Amino acid sequence: MNRIGLERKVLNENDRLAAGLRSRFAASNVLCVNLISSPGAGKTSLLERTLESFDRDARVAVLTGDIQTENDANRLRCYGFPVRQITTRGTCHLDARMVERGLEDWRLTDLDLLLIENVGNLVCPSSYDLGEAAKVVLLSVTEGEDKPLKYPSIFFKSELMVLNKIDLLPYVPFDIAAAEENARRVNPNAEIIRVSCTQKNGIAEWLAWLAARRDRMLSGRTSAV
């Protein structure tokens, strides 16, 4: 088998597992969101702001992926919700089997929302379906406004772009209008929310997006029945 054939087989196997996860999430009314970005764009910070905003009885859990270290899970556990680290030990993305294992002893019926933080990588994670309802891409204003054009796959596949670190706009050469135009050139349907996790701007809009997205999932399922 040639390289492309093998890659297709690996991806097909992943798609099969992801479809199984998607059915399980739907059966339990769990909204699953897959957060993808470059290293250091602020995925963990966004999760911190998200978890701290929830009441203690919120039905939310986090799977957080990294190549090495338990740092992110350690940062996120203090909010009192279930958090599990997936350490890929070299692999540049999460795949559906890692998510399946990560969920092993959790009951999905205890959850409304599952947030998955992918490995920091703007390329490879876009090829691996994790059974999520939606991919969300984070872009930080320090990375430059051309990134949607240079890494189009993940911007094309994401329902939402979170434009993070807007508190740094006065200090960096970043054209926010051009960034948003570039994102919409790649994906005309993309929603965009401007966020600063350090200044806590845009967090309410992000939480509203999550709530609306879950409502949409549930009503879509109802109307499809």
Add this chain to the structure above:
Amino acid sequence: MNRIGLERKVLNENDRLAAGLRSRFAASNVLCVNLISSPGAGKTSLLERTLESFDRDARVAVLTGDIQTENDANRLRCYGFPVRQITTRGTCHLDARMVERGLEDWRLTDLDLLLIENVGNLVCPSSYDLGEAAKVVLLSVTEGEDKPLKYPSIFFKSELMVLNKIDLLPYVPFDIAAAEENARRVNPNAEIIRVSCTQKNGIAEWLAWLAARRDRMLSGRTSAV
């Protein structure tokens, strides 16, 4: 053949081509440096500061990799040196064959220095030898001081870490001492240069490093004869 077997075969083929490139660079006294970082950490900006610092008769060329767009080559061509874009069309790293093709009609004997800007990705490029004399990793202070621990492979394999965007230190929660300690935990021999491409700090040290690294390559070769 299983997945790991095939991956090894692909890497072995890459190593063979990279060894050929390394011989050609050595035979022509060309220092080849492979720049690797997250998207938006400042590889192209560092190349801009580098090229603008050289006299017009400097014997330097650039190969710049991206998944899509010719943006980087367009940014770099104005300095008057040979620049070629390698567009990978989806592939998450450069490999030795792409470099070989990128060099096709260039005479290495016209060069002292070849700078290769890899695809923005802190993971996959570390596995692909391009025949370079040295890998250099860029980390920007907006990405967080934990990145050497989370992405150890590239920090382990790089001779130099360029810590970029230090002009943003007053505005971001970044512990520079911890970042440098983390880098040295992964690679005790790593050299570190603090740089701001926008404020032009540390550029002289970077140019001095390049010059000293080429001298070291030449003297190593001479003493080996």
